[in-house]
Amino acid sequence: MNMKEKKSQTLYCEDNGSCTSQHTPDYSARQNQVIEMYVFLDPLCPECWAMEPMMKKLRMEYGDFLRFHVVLTHDLESYNSPCGSHFRSLMKEMAQSYNETGCRTGMPCDGDVWYENDLDRTTPYTAVMAVKAAELQGRAVGSRYLRRLREALFMYKENIADDHVLINCAIRTEGMDVDEFVKDLHSPSTEKALSGDQCTAREMDITSTPTFVFFGMDTDEPGLKVEGLYPYHVYESILEDLHPEELNKRKPIPLLDFVQSYSIVATKEIAVVYDMSLEEAGREMRKLKLQQKVEEVPAKHGSFWRALHTSYENKSTTF
DSSP: OOEEEEOOOEEEEOTTSOEEEESSSOHHHHHTTOEEEEEEEOTTOHHHHHTHHHHHHHHHHHTTTEEEEEEEOOOOGGGOSOSSHHHHHHHHHHHHHHHHHHHHHOOOOOTTHHHHSOOOTTHHHHHHHHHHHHHTTOHHHHHHHHHHHHIIIIITOOOTTSHHHHHHHHHTSTTOOHHHHHHHTTOHHHHHHHHHHHHHHHHTTOOSSSEEEEEOSOTTSOEEEEESOOOHHHHHHHHHHHOSSOOOOOOOOOHHHHHHHHSEEEHHHHHHHTTOOHHHHHHHHHHHHHTTSEEEEEETTEEEEEESSOSSSOOOOOO
16 A cells, blocks of 8 residues: 655635645644545546545545545656557547456446547547536535536446536536626636635645545644555545544444435445345345336446435436
């Protein structure tokens, strides 16, 4: 495991998009005995998508003791070469990575999206700008929009370099002011917010995604950096080490309530959150399907389950 400790200057962006520079994470969080967890991810990264089950389980069990900060980071330089042999090679690598990650992790993602759409070299910048535009309307809206964006890419194989797709994701995001989102999509305020994320990643020496940085109660202690994905018990051990008191895990909510709260979830996410095998999770969901409470959405390398009879397409619990 590659864990690094580093004191760093970090930019903190508020819900209104303004950013301030501080040399330590939020002291109030530490005074309230809340562990701060910085999640560095790339919306196009399949490994970041594969961490969704673990993140849902952490929110479910330790949400009372954790404060999440999502920071977007990406490697634009690898996309900045002129379209040609280099980019075709990159597309092939990305498609292969998507399919391999789906097979290995059980979190559905389909590499064919790179061949079926004109995903040009502006894709990372366009997609990340869209997420930051959503975040200008608040952290909760931004988190819900990020999920919708990644569903569009990994589940529906949509072209997230297309403004129309990005706007449709906004329409399907509960609480989103779509008109404001359209105005902000390519605005200076959104560019400034994205620059704040990039600065935070540099200051914390983030070189890969996904990466997690944990800050405990002791303001004199540097953050603990964890690069890559590990079994769930690894993150539990980190939380126990950083928190001064015994952590009492919350019990999982009923399965149907869980599906309804997120609107649509993968079998893998259900299996991880409820400590089931994929087969057991599939059986439980088929029972709910027979009761006409959910519907199955087949996907490459797995299935998703959508709650029926909900007032919004998305009621996501967020960071």
